[in-house]
Amino acid sequence: MIEEYKVELESSRQILSELRDSLEIEKLHDEIKELEQKTLVPGFWDDQENAQKILQKLNGLKEKVEKFERLEHKLEDVETLIELYEESPDDELAEEIKQEVIALKNMLEKARLETLLSGKYDSNNAIVSLHAGAGGTEAQDWVQMLLRMYTRWAEGRGYKVTTLDILPGEEAGIKSVTILVEGLNAYGYLKSEKGVHRLVRISPFDAANRRHTSFASVDVMPEIDDDVEIEIKPEDLKIDTFRASGAGGQYVNKTESAVRITHIPTGIVVACQTERSQQSNRNTAMKLLKAKLFELHQEEQQKELDKLRGVQREIAWGSQIRSYVFHPYSLVKDHRTNVEVGNVQAVMDGEIDEFINAYLKLNIQTAYEK
Numbered sequence: 162m163i164e165e166y167k168v169e170l171e172s173s174r175q176i177l178s179e180l181r182d183s184l185e186i187e188k189l190h191d192e193i194k195e196l197e198q199k200t201l202v203p204g205f206w207d208d209q210e211n212a213q214k215i216l217q218k219l220n221g222l223k224e225k226v227e228k229f230e231r232l233e234h235k236l237e238d239v240e241t242l243i244e245l246y247e248e249s250p251d252d253e254l255a256e257e258i259k260q261e262v263i264a265l266k267n268m269l270e271k272a273r274l275e276t277l278l279s280g281k282y283d284s285n286n287a288i289v290s291l292h293a294g295a296g297g298t299e300a301q302d303w304v305q306m307l308l309r310m311y312t313r314w315a316e317g318r319g320y321k322v323t324t325l326d327i328l329p330g331e332e333a334g335i336k337s338v339t340i341l342v343e344g345l346n347a348y349g350y351l352k353s354e355k356g357v358h359r360l361v362r363i364s365p366f367d368a369a370n371r372r373h374t375s376f377a378s379v380d381v382m383p384e385i386d387d388d389v390e391i392e393i394k395p396e397d398l399k400i401d402t403f404r405a406s407g408a409g410g411q412y413v414n415k416t417e418s419a420v421r422i423t424h425i426p427t428g429i430v431v432a433c434q435t436e437r438s439q440q441s442n443r444n445t446a447m448k449l450l451k452a453k454l455f456e457l458h459q460e461e462q463q464k465e466l467d468k469l470r471g472v473q474r475e476i477a478w479g480s481q482i483r484s485y486v487f488h489p490y491s492l493v494k495d496h497r498t499n500v501e502v503g504n505v506q507a508v509m510d511g512e513i514d515e516f517i518n519a520y521l522k523l524n525i526q527t528a529y530e531k
Contacts, residue, residue: 162255163243163247163250163255166239166259166262167243169262169266170236170239170243170262173236173239173262173265173266176269176273177232177236177269180229180232180269180276181229183276184225186226186229189225189226192222193222193223196218196222197219200215214386217345220345221284221345224345228275231268232265232268232272235261235264235265238261239261239262242254242258242261243258246258274521274522275346277521277522277525278350278521280349282348282383282385283346283348284348284349285347285348285383285385285386286342286343286344286347286384287341287342287347287348287350287351287352287381287383287384288340288341288381288382288383288384288452289311289339289340289342289351289354289379289380290337290339290379290381291307291335291338291379291380292380293330293334293335293336293337293375293377294357294376294378295376296374296375298330298332298334298366299360299364299367299375300334300375300376301332301333301335301336302334302365302375303375303376304334304335304336304337304377305333305334305335306360306509307377308340309509310508310509310513311342311351311511312340312511313510313511314514315342315344315347316511320343320347321342321343321344322342322343323340323341323435324338324339324340324435325339325435325445326338326434326435327339327435332366339449348381348383351381352383353517353520353521354381354482354513354517355379355380355381356379356483357376357378357379357481357482358376358377358379358483358484359375359376359481359484360377360485360487361373361374361485361488362486362487362488363487372488382452382455382456383452383455384448384452385448385452385455391454391455393450393451393454397424397425397426398422398423398424399422399425400420400421400423400443401420401422401423402419402421402439403419403421403434404417404418404419405418405419405434417439418436418437418438418439418442419433419434419442420432420434420442420443420446421446422446422447422450424450427454429450429453429454431449431450432446433445433446480496482495482496485505485508485509486505487505491503491504491505492505493508493516495516495519497523498519498520498523500516500519502515502516
């Protein structure tokens with residue numbers, strides 16, 4: 162049995178070596194030193210926004226290196242345990258080696274998945290928008306359930322979640338909501354959630370206890386850095402201000418601090434009402450607009466590329482990517498990867514990594530096939 166673990170260890174050592182090369186660990190160390198020097202420059206905190214971005218990038222790079230070093234230490238620990246076992250065989254020690262080998266394999270698998278996040282903007286923060294589909298109050302409650310799911314998932318990863326805009330339902334739930342998820346690779350992971358999510362359950366809002374099917378659309382965009390050039394002409398914008406409203410249409414602000422911006426050439430509308438001042442809401446709304454225009458530009462480029470390649474793509478916005486069935490049986494199924502999970506409540510509590518990881522693997526496989 163111990164020989165099997167030695168073979169596993171050799172395989173893990175090979176994977177770790179490949180990870181070192183793909184992560185470019187030495188280069189990361191150099192980047193960390195460079196960013197640390199920037200933080201020591203006098204006046205670093207004069208530009209708070211830029212300082213925060215540098216610190217976020219620095220922390221992200223440090224996290225990558227620390228994760229790799231933890232893998233190295235875990236591998237060394239298993240090596241030591243095997244050496245101890247060979248000197249003095251012991252059943253209890255053999256069981257410990259078995260558990261440590263399993264833990265090492267899981268850590269390596271997770272690290273390999275992170276290397277799949279190689280897209281230009283995968284490391285960025287994510288802007289996630291949820292919209293209720295047909296189904297009235299039931300669909301609006303579904304949006305609230307999905308918001309909780311993503312918030313739980315993000316918090317479990319140590320990400321920060323900020324609500325940028327929210328439109329509550331009249332009776333219950335949420336008509337639409339936009340959140341910013343801040344953390345390394347937030348967009349890389351959450352881009353897999355873009356599409357239509359379907360709910361099947363006995364509606365708590367139906368006195369006859371009938372089964373209802375509801376839909377909610379999820380849109381995911383990367384937060385775009387200021388150094389990315391997106392031309393927005395002032396004359397192309399229509400800016401409206403209004404009072405921020407709470408649940409049930411109640412006004413939560415006596416001044417018109419909420420901001421709605423319409424980009425006239427494209428018809429894109431963005432809004433923000435969560436900040437206290439009109440200027441802060443305007444700045445956030447402009448960030449949202451920039452992200453949406455960037456996404457539109459990327460989609461147009463992809464269409465041109467697909468034309469050249471002769472590829473016919475399914476329209477993602479109109480496609481159901483996942484079904485969550487509470488009744489008559491309990492099942493969450495991803496229609497792209499065919500991954501199924503029977504514990505619906507665990508998924509609603511934020512355990513969606515299995516779906517995300519399967520999507521990342523599918524994307525890489527599809528890219529190789531092309």
